[in-house]
Amino acid sequence: MNRDFKDTKNINRDPDLLDPSLEVVQLGVWRVFLTKQASWFKARCRRWRILISTVKRLTIDFYTLAPILFPSLCLSTLFVRVAPVILWHLFNRCLFMIEIGLTRGEFDTVAIINAVVARVVFAAVVAVISYWSRKAEFIVQTRIIQHFEAIVFEWKSRVDLSTSEAHPEHDEEDVIAGHDVWYAYRDLVVGVGRTLSIISQLFYVSTLTHTGKEALIYAILFLMRPLAKDLLEPSLWDRVWIATSSEPNFNRMASLKSIVSEPEYRQEINSNGDIKEYLCQEYLKARNFLRDVSASYPAAQYSNRERVDLAVLSELLGDLHMFYCFASAILNPSKLMVSKIAMLPRAGDLVTTELDALWVDLRDSETNLASVQRVYDLVHADNTRKDGKFDIPSSDMGMSLAMRNVSFSYPNKKPNEGALHDISCTIKPGQLVVIVGENGSGKSTLLKLFTRLYDCTSGEVSVDGTDIRDYKFGSLRSATAMLTQDHRLFPLSLSENIGVGNPEAASDMCLIQESARKGGADEFICDKLAEKYDTVLEPMATNLTSHLFYTVDDTPLNRIYNNFGKKTQISGGERQRLVASRAFMRLTTGKVRLIVADEPSSNLDPKGESELFNNLIDERQGKTMIFVTHRFGFLTEHADLILCMKKGRLVEQGTHDELMTMGEDGEYFKLYDLQARVFKSDI
Numbered sequence: 001m002n003r004d005f006k007d008t009k010n011i012n013r014d015p016d017l018l019d020p021s022l023e024v025v026q027l028g029v030w031r032v033f034l035t036k037q038a039s040w041f042k043a044r045c046r047r048w049r050i051l052i053s054t055v056k057r058l059t060i061d062f063y064t065l066a067p068i069l070f071p072s073l074c075l076s077t078l079f080v081r082v083a084p085v086i087l088w089h090l091f092n093r094c095l096f097m098i099e100i101g102l103t104r105g106e107f108d109t110v111a112i113i114n115a116v117v118a119r120v121v122f123a124a125v126v127a128v129i130s131y132w133s134r135k136a137e138f139i140v141q142t143r144i145i146q147h148f149e150a151i152v153f154e155w156k157s158r159v160d161l162s163t164s165e166a167h168p169e170h171d172e173e174d175v176i177a178g179h180d181v182w183y184a185y186r187d188l189v190v191g192v193g194r195t196l197s198i199i200s201q202l203f204y205v206s207t208l209t210h211t212g213k214e215a216l217i218y219a220i221l222f223l224m225r226p227l228a229k230d231l232l233e234p235s236l237w238d239r240v241w242i243a244t245s246s247e248p249n250f251n252r253m254a255s256l257k258s259i260v261s262e263p264e265y266r267q268e269i270n271s272n273g274d275i276k277e278y279l280c281q282e283y284l285k286a287r288n289f290l291r292d293v294s295a296s297y298p299a300a301q302y303s304n305r306e307r308v309d310l311a312v313l314s315e316l317l318g319d320l321h322m323f324y325c326f327a328s329a330i331l332n333p334s335k336l337m338v339s340k341i342a343m344l345p346r347a348g349d350l351v352t353t354e355l356d357a358l359w360v361d362l363r364d365s366e367t368n369l370a371s372v373q374r375v376y377d378l379v380h381a382d383n384t385r386k387d388g389k390f391d392i393p394s395s396d397m398g399m400s401l402a403m404r405n406v407s408f409s410y411p412n413k414k415p416n417e418g419a420l421h422d423i424s425c426t427i428k429p430g431q432l433v434v435i436v437g438e439n440g441s442g443k444s445t446l447l448k449l450f451t452r453l454y455d456c457t458s459g460e461v462s463v464d465g466t467d468i469r470d471y472k473f474g475s476l477r478s479a480t481a482m483l484t485q486d487h488r489l490f491p492l493s494l495s496e497n498i499g500v501g502n503p504e505a506a507s508d509m510c511l512i513q514e515s516a517r518k519g520g521a522d523e524f525i526c527d528k529l530a531e532k533y534d535t536v537l538e539p540m541a542t543n544l545t546s547h548l549f550y551t552v553d554d555t556p557l558n559r560i561y562n563n564f565g566k567k568t569q570i571s572g573g574e575r576q577r578l579v580a581s582r583a584f585m586r587l588t589t590g591k592v593r594l595i596v597a598d599e600p601s602s603n604l605d606p607k608g609e610s611e612l613f614n615n616l617i618d619e620r621q622g623k624t625m626i627f628v629t630h631r632f633g634f635l636t637e638h639a640d641l642i643l644c645m646k647k648g649r650l651v652e653q654g655t656h657d658e659l660m661t662m663g664e665d666g667e668y669f670k671l672y673d674l675q676a677r678v679f680k681s682d683i
C-alpha cells in the first residue's frame, strides 16, 4: 500500500468544531480555538476579581506555614526591589555635588564623603538583606512546596475511576505542582516590588525636573511604549485557547518519533528486519510534505503576526521622553544641567524596562494563580459518585447480589454507545458464578457495577437487598476482593505490594508469605530474586537526576547510574501471581464477602491455574464468588450460575447442564462447542 500524506491545504475542515462563540486561527501546524473576547480590559478585570480571592487564600496558607519568615520575606523582597532606585539616587547625589563643585571651582569635601559613605553603607545593608532573603526563600519555598504537594497527593488519591474517566484532565501529571504555587506567589510579590520600584523611580524623576507639570509629562511619556506594546502587539498569552494539530504529516512524524523513542516499541523494531528503513523513509516523506510549516508553540507564532508599522511606532514611542528632554534643554538653556540631561533618559529607560517586566510578571502570575485557583476548586470537589450512609452488614454468608433492568454507558462514551442493556439477574449468597461471552460483550463491565466502580445509568444494582448506592464506599471495598488480569503492581517492595491487600497488617511478614504461597508467588520470589520480598520491580526513575551526564563515558558516575533504578524483569504469569497474592492477603481481613475475578489466570500455566482456582475455592466458605473466564472447564461445570453475555445483553443464564440442553440455538452451547472443537482434550 502506498499511502502518501500530501500537503497541508485541505486540513481542519471539521464543521462541528466551528462554533460561533469561537475564533479559529491556523498557526503553522496548529489550529487554535480561541474564546472570543469582548474587551481586553473587561476580561482582565474580571479575571483579577476572581484571582484576588485566590491571593487572599494563598496569603493565609503561607502565613500559617511560616508566620514569621513569610511576612519578613515579603518585606525583604520588596525592599530589595526598591533598593536599586535608592542606590542610584545616592550615586547621583555624589555626581551632582561633583558637578556643582566643578561649576563653582570649589568642592564641599565633607558633604561628598558623607554621600559616598551613605551609599557604601546602604549597599552593604542591601547585600545583607538580599543574602538573608535568599536563605529564607529556600526555607519558605520548601515548606510551601511540600504542603501543596501533600494536598494534591491526598486529592489525587481520592479521585475515583469514574471521575477520572469523566475528567481525564485530573490525571494530568502537571495538573499542579507545589512549585507552581510558589512561583504564582513569588511572581506576585516581585510584581508588587516592581510597582514600588517604578513609583519610586517616578518620584525620583520628579526631583530631577523643575515643576510638577513637567514631572507628570515625563511620567506619561515613560508609560507610552509599554502601554502601546501591550495594546498593539497581538498576544495569545492572556486569551483562553486550545490548539490541536490535525496536520497529517506532523501527526505522522510525532507517531513515528514515539515509535523510535519509547522502549516499549524497541523489541518490535529489532525483531522486524526492515522496519527500521521503513520508519526512516516514512519520517523523511512526512517531513518533506510538511516543508516549512511551523510547529512552534502557538503563542510564540501568534506574536509573530505583529505589523511592521505598529512595531516601528511602538519603538519610537519609547524615545519620546528623550526628544522631550533634549527639546526642553534647548528651549531653556538657563536651566541646563548636564548630569540631569544624562539622567532623565536613563531614568526613562529604567521605568520602561521595569514596566515591560511588570507586564510579564502579571501575566505569569495570572496564569499561575489560575492553576492555583483550580487546585483550590478541585481539592474540595466531590467524586462524581456520591458515598452512601450504611455499612455492609457483617455476616458469615456471602453477599447476595441483584441487577434489575440495568443499563450502563461509560462516562467517556455517548449515551447511545451503551456497554450494558437491560440486565436483570439474581446471585444468591455463597454462589459460584461464572460470566462468559465473546470479547467486548460486557463481562468486565458487569463486575465493575457489582463492585460499584461505576454506577449504572439506569435500573438498580442491589447488595443484600439494598441499593448498592446506599452503602459507604469504604465498607463496600472492605467486603470485596477483586482480582483482574490488568491489575498493576505499585513501585513499592513486593512485600508491600502484597501487604496493601490488608493495610492493617501490611508489615506482617507471616501473613504476606502465606498469601504469596496461596497466590503462587512465594517460590519465584525466594528462588529467583536476590532481594526477595524487598525487591522493588520498577523503582521510580525520578529519584535520579543528572547534568551533562551524557557527555562522559565510562566513569565512576556510570557505575552509580547503572546501579540506580535498575528494573527487575519478571514474566506476565509471575506478575499475575503477585496480584493474586495481594487478593489472598485481602482475604486475611476476615471482612470479605464477595470475590470477583476477571480472567485472573490468563497468563498462568495449567499447573498455576489449577492451584490458583483450588486455593480460591478453599476460601469459598462465607463468600460469593464471580469469575469472568474465556476458558470452559472446571469453573463452568461446577458453577451454580452461568451468565452468558452477548453484545451488552444477558442472553442466557443457568447451570452448565441447563444451558447445554438448549442445543445449537443456545449462545453458551455455541461457545462451548467451538472451544471443545479447538481444544478437544481440555474440556
Ligand SMILES: Nc1ncnc2c1ncn2[C@@H]1O[C@H](COP(=O)(O)OP(=O)(O)OP(=O)(O)O)[C@@H](O)[C@H]1O
Binding pocket: 165, 410, 412, 413, 419, 437, 438, 439, 440, 441, 442, 443, 444, 445, 446
Ligand atoms: N473504560 C472504558 N471506557 C469506555 N468504554 C469501555 C471501557 N471499558 C470497556 N469499554 C467498552 O465497553 C464494552 C464492554 O467491554 P468489557 O470490557 O466489559 O467487555 P468484556 O466482555 O469484558 O471483553 P473481553 O472479553 O475482551 O475482556 C466494549 O465495547 C468496550 O469497548
